[in-house]
Amino acid sequence: MIIAIDGPAASGKGTLAKRLAAHLGLPHLDTGLLYRAVGRAAIDGGIDLEDADATAEIADGLDVASLDESRLRGREMGEAASVVASHPKVRKALLDLQRRFAHQRGGAVLDGRDIGTVIAPGAEVKIFVTADAEIRARRRHLELEKRGDAPPFASVLADIRKRDARDAGRADAPLKPAPDAHVLDTTALDVESAFAAALAFVERHRH
Ligand SMILES: Nc1ncnc2c1ncn2[C@@H]1O[C@H](COP(=O)(O)OP(=O)(O)OP(=O)(O)O)[C@@H](O)[C@H]1O
Numbered sequence: 001m002i003i004a005i006d007g008p009a010a011s012g013k014g015t016l017a018k019r020l021a022a023h024l025g026l027p028h029l030d031t032g033l034l035y036r037a038v039g040r041a042a043i044d045g046g047i048d049l050e051d052a053d054a055t056a057e058i059a060d061g062l063d064v065a066s067l068d069e070s071r072l073r074g075r076e077m078g079e080a081a082s083v084v085a086s087h088p089k090v091r092k093a094l095l096d097l098q099r100r101f102a103h104q105r106g107g108a109v110l111d112g113r114d115i116g117t118v119i120a121p122g123a124e125v126k127i128f129v130t131a132d133a134e135i136r137a138r139r140r141h142l143e144l145e146k147r148g149d150a151p152p153f154a155s156v157l158a159d160i161r162k163r164d165a166r167d168a169g170r171a172d173a174p175l176k177p178a179p180d181a182h183v184l185d186t187t188a189l190d191v192e193s194a195f196a197a198a199l200a201f202v203e204r205h206r207h
């Protein structure tokens with residue numbers, strides 16, 4: 001069974017994908033990490049994030065086994081990822097490995113922006129996780145506060161809005177729910193309730 005989980009920044013899709021994968025015993029891929037890794041490598045190498053050819057070359061040679069998540073999290077990498085993710089050549093370079101992961105024997109859970117629309121349009125379960133931007137910013141701000149690394153709330157909210165607008169506005173694989181996706185609005189749901197709602201949906205649709 002392939003479970004595709006998409007949604008805007010800080011909607012909780014990663015939290016949900018991880019929980020579902022652990023509960024169902026399926027492998028999980030956070031596809032945002034791939035774009036973050038390309039952004040990270042470009043910055044480390046002094047390459048302009050707007051350079052589609054150079055960043056696609058990085059994406060082509062990405063070693064997924066050696067992704068260092070601790071260097072990929074954080075606001076700057078989210079922004080850098082969103083810039084490189086707008087290049088069709090970068091997306092093309094990362095397509096096959098995501099599709100192979102999705103179609104491995106036994107199934108998988110993937111979360112990102114285009115899983116239900118582009119990477120695995122035939123997925124048995126598609127969930128588009130969303131929440132009001134202010135709530136998402138509040139959750140992300142809380143997370144950053146716990147890490148002792150919180151900028152002002154207003155700048156967290158502005159980052160989220162800017163990233164969503166870029167992701168939804170790009171021509172190639174824009175952020176949007178697949179026509180057959182179940183939209184799960186978690187604005188009024190805590191983590192446990194969101195997980196319970198997602199799991200109930202999965203159980204209804206697995207075949
Ligand atoms: N339903 C919820 N209620 C309250 N907090 C939540 C909920 N879901 C997730 N969170 C918290 O919100 C923050 C963002 O969640 P998460 O990292 O899963 O989002 P994401 O969509 O994967 O983000 P990104 O797109 O930036 O990778 C985390 O601190 C997480 O613990």
Ligand SMILES: Nc1ccn([C@@H]2O[C@H](COP(=O)(O)O)[C@@H](O)[C@H]2O)c(=O)n1
Nearest residue numbers: 031032033035081082085112113114167
């Ligand atoms: N399937 C995907 C996944 C991610 N992106 C881009 O990467 C950025 C970072 O993603 P996070 O989930 O780690 O926040 C995101 O803003 C997108 O621009 C993507 O395009 N497709």
